[in-house]
Amino acid sequence: xxxxxxxxxxxxxxxxxxxxxxxxxxxxxxxxxxxxxxxxxxxxxxxxxxxxxxxxxxxxxxxxxxxxxxxxxxxxxxxxxxxxxxxxxxxxxxxxxxxxxxxxxxxxxxxxxxxxxxxxxxxxxxx
Amino acid sequence: xxxxxxxxxxxxxxxxxxxxxxxxxxxxxxxxxxxxxxxxxxxxxxxxxxxxxxxxxxxxxxxxxxxxxxxxxxxxxxxxxxxxxxxxxxxxxxxxxxxxxxxxxxxxxxxxxxxxxxxxxxxxxxx
DNA sequence: CTTATTGTATCTATTGAGTATACACAATAT
DNA sequence: ATATTGTGTATACTCAATAGATACAATAAG
Numbered sequence: 001x002x003x004x005x006x007x008x009x010x011x012x013x014x015x016x017x018x019x020x021x022x023x024x025x026x027x028x029x030x031x032x033x034x035x036x037x038x039x040x041x042x043x044x045x046x047x048x049x050x051x052x053x054x055x056x057x058x059x060x061x062x063x064x065x066x067x068x069x070x071x072x073x074x075x076x077x078x079x080x081x082x083x084x085x086x087x088x089x090x091x092x093x094x095x096x097x098x099x100x101x102x103x104x105x106x107x108x109x110x111x112x113x114x115x116x117x118x119x120x121x122x123x124x125x126x127x
Numbered sequence: 128x129x130x131x132x133x134x135x136x137x138x139x140x141x142x143x144x145x146x147x148x149x150x151x152x153x154x155x156x157x158x159x160x161x162x163x164x165x166x167x168x169x170x171x172x173x174x175x176x177x178x179x180x181x182x183x184x185x186x187x188x189x190x191x192x193x194x195x196x197x198x199x200x201x202x203x204x205x206x207x208x209x210x211x212x213x214x215x216x217x218x219x220x221x222x223x224x225x226x227x228x229x230x231x232x233x234x235x236x237x238x239x240x241x242x243x244x245x246x247x248x249x250x251x252x253x254x
Numbered sequence: 255c256t257t258a259t260t261g262t263a264t265c266t267a268t269t270g271a272g273t274a275t276a277c278a279c280a281a282t283a284t
Numbered sequence: 285a286t287a288t289t290g291t292g293t294a295t296a297c298t299c300a301a302t303a304g305a306t307a308c309a310a311t312a313a314g
Binding site for chain 1: 300301302303304309310311312
């Protein structure tokens, strides 16, 4: 089942929060393919959010090839192999990392400095 | 002299673009301390932008301790030692990296994956 | 075929951020 | 005094995000 937490205080738009959290869960394999998502009306109601907002998030998910839609039936998670999930993850991550890095480079941060800071801040998963 | 390029097409607010570019130039040492910035009216006029927008950017720069203001005289770059500049750079970078990383972690990206992708995308300054 | 369910489309409306213009005020320099 | 520069504020415009409501389209279930 999908788990979503909306932070109205956040400066991140609600539809973006939805996309981020659901795409993360799909990519992590927490939401298995073929599994159906709840009707957007239901999601909107439970989260006390506009249908439009949910729709917007779902559209992005579909654009990323993570869900598909059948009018009259509902929205479903695209069944993806482990390999495909990994590719999706890399794709989403790369898009963001690329943008972030251009910012770091502009401020004159060298790769070494970047790595050093990242290591400190990543919370030591490993290395 | 300050060099600024405004991209109206960008989704980044103008005042943010101003802050980013000027703070970067200060931190890199391109703008030397004690040096005065042009009057905000002048900057606004040359960039064809509202004074309010420039003001907003300048306020952030002041908040970061990069410039200081004297009413009636103008705005000036805070003279900082190499060491202090480096500290500022780390501070600004860390703030952003920390936010970015929380996003990567949420999408289930391990530190190793993150490093691998970063290495590919940083454009090989070094290693 | 009828009815319920679900996604789609659209209209109207509100809120807030970002931005612009203009004018008056405060502090400093000459 | 006068010019220059920063500050403050009032007004206004645009756009993204969001909400509420209603009608339509496709599918499912009976």
